[in-house]
Amino acid sequence: MYLQVNLIREKMAITNRKVRNQEQVRKYLLTDVESCTFTFSDGLKSNVAPSPEKEIVLVRLIPRASKSKKFEDDVLRNFMAARNVNELAMLCHYDCVRTFTRHFKKSFGETPYQWMLDHKMEEIQSLVLNSDLTITEIARMYEFKNVSHLVNAYTKRYGVSPLKNRLSNVI
Numbered sequence: 143m144y145l146q147v148n149l150i151r152e153k154m155a156i157t158n159r160k161v162r163n164q165e166q167v168r169k170y171l172l173t174d175v176e177s178c179t180f181t182f183s184d185g186l187k188s189n190v191a192p193s194p195e196k197e198i199v200l201v202r203l204i205p206r207a208s209k210s211k212k213f214e215d216d217v218l219r220n221f222m223a224a225r226n227v228n229e230l231a232m233l234c235h236y237d238c239v240r241t242f243t244r245h246f247k248k249s250f251g252e253t254p255y256q257w258m259l260d261h262k263m264e265e266i267q268s269l270v271l272n273s274d275l276t277i278t279e280i281a282r283m284y285e286f287k288n289v290s291h292l293v294n295a296y297t298k299r300y301g302v303s304p305l306k307n308r309l310s311n312v313i
Contacts, residue, residue, distance in 0.1 A: 214249050221261065225285060227254045263299050266292070270304045271311050277304050 177191040216234040224230035231242035231254075246254040262284055269280050281292040296304045 210249055213245055217246065217250075217254075221258060224258070227258065230254060230258065259295075263295065266296065266304075267300065267307070270296070270308050280304075 177189055180188045180190070213234070217230065220233035221230055224233055227243070228239055231237075231239045234242065236242035236245075243254055246257070250257055252260075266280055266284060269275055269283075270277070275283070277292065278289050281289045284292070286292040286295075293303055296307075300307060302310070
């Protein structure tokens with residue numbers, strides 16, 4: 143059996159102000175291989191064995207950064223305790239907010255500020271609809287500078303003020 147392993151790394155190259163992908167391929171040709179076991183960093187194992195006809199097996203490994211998964215887990219674990227992006231970056235062990243923001247946008251597809259605001263607004267809507275807390279208490283709880291800031295943000299997001307949303311939900 144012959145086992146050929148292609149390892150691919152994608153690199154970004156900027157040429158003439160255009161970005162294009164380049165593949166750098168490293169090939170290994172192994173002969174007389176009975177089977178091959180790949181052990182990944184998360185503990186999973188994959189075994190590759192030849193068919194009874196002893197045909198050539200081509201395996202392509204595309205490296206995936208496990209740091210991305212760890213980063214996402216850190217964010218999800220810590221965002222409830224953070225009041226702002228700076229605190230979230232610190233809780234996720236980042237000294238530089240710019241680096242944290244770059245990694246965040248790569249993992250979540252939006253800025254940490256927008257993501258935190260979206261989650262905060264979902265929680266606020268839940269409190270507006272399902273609790274007896276006043277809008278003022280909710281604004282204070284989520285550290286809005288004043289109630290009108292909360293009302294404006296809520297109205298912009300949901301198309302109706304928190305009080306009207308609460309009243310229409312009761313009926």
